[in-house]
Amino acid sequence: MANYKVVEIFSSINGEGKRAGQLAVFIRMQGCNLNCRYCDTAWANEEDCRYHWTSTEEILELIHSMGIKNVTITGGEPLLQKDIGVLLENLAEEKELHVEIETNGSVDLKPFLAMENRPSFTMDYKLPGSEMEAHMLTENFSCLDQRDTVKFVVAGWEDLVRAKAVIEQFDLTKQCSVYLSPVYGEIDLEEIVYFMKRNCMNGVTMQLQMHKIIWDPQLRGV
Incomplete structure (x- = not known):
């Protein structure tokens, strides 16, 4: 039986991404291979973070009980979980669900491409x-x-310049959705808009983290 280190499962609205504002079930996995300076879920990355070994069957049962069709698997870095492919394969069979997996950009995505009805990836750079x-x-x-x-x-500003360079180098706006999201409390939002206007960043979406506007930014499970 496949089991996963789950620190929380809850329902809320998607705070960002293509389905921002829509209801979703969030499955947060424990552990990450990176240590971003501004990480807002660093508590879930610690080795001593409390988690519950949760089976594929338990996760599916919880999703069904909530009656919500959007599912977001997040972390930490969920693709580091042993047997995560088993969970994704099972979720792929639930044709009425829209499954999104949030990944930090450091884990190879190729093993998941052959999956029928694979999840959508929201990949950080x-x-x-x-x-x-x-x-x-x-x-x-x-x-x-x-x-x-x-x-x-x-x-x-340095991050904005670098983001523009990566977007252009890989022609990302023609391939997938592209978002700019501010580190909460660290950058003037007008600065992002000014940069986008100055550089005619067509096809790029600036997005705020809606959940941090609605609730206390430090609050968990929302």
Whole structure:
């Protein structure tokens, strides 16, 4: 039986991404291979973080009991979970569900491409402000299509410049959705808009983390 280190399962609205504002079931896995300077879920990455071994069957049962059709698997870094493919294969059989997996850009996506009805990927590209850019696998860009999203979390002007360079180098706006998201409380939102206007960043979406506007930014399970 496949089991996963789950720190929380809850229902809320999607705070960002293509389905922002829509209800979703969130499944948060424990552990991450990166240590981003501004991580807002660092507590879930610690080795001593409390988690519950949760089976594929238990996860499916919880999803069914909530009656919500959007499912977001997040972390930490969920693709590091042993047997995560088993969970994704089972979710893929639930044709009425829309399954999204949030991944940090450092884990190879190729093993999941052959899956029928695969999940959509929301893949971060870590910019200089994260102090983790060296871990990015740019080969993952070739795995993405119109179902998927690349998210650039920006902390300042240097991050904006770097995001623009990566978007242009890999022609991302023609391949998938592209989002700029501010590090909460670190960058003037007008600065992002000014940069986008100055550089005619067509096809790029600026997005705020809706859940941090509605609730206390430090609150969990929302």
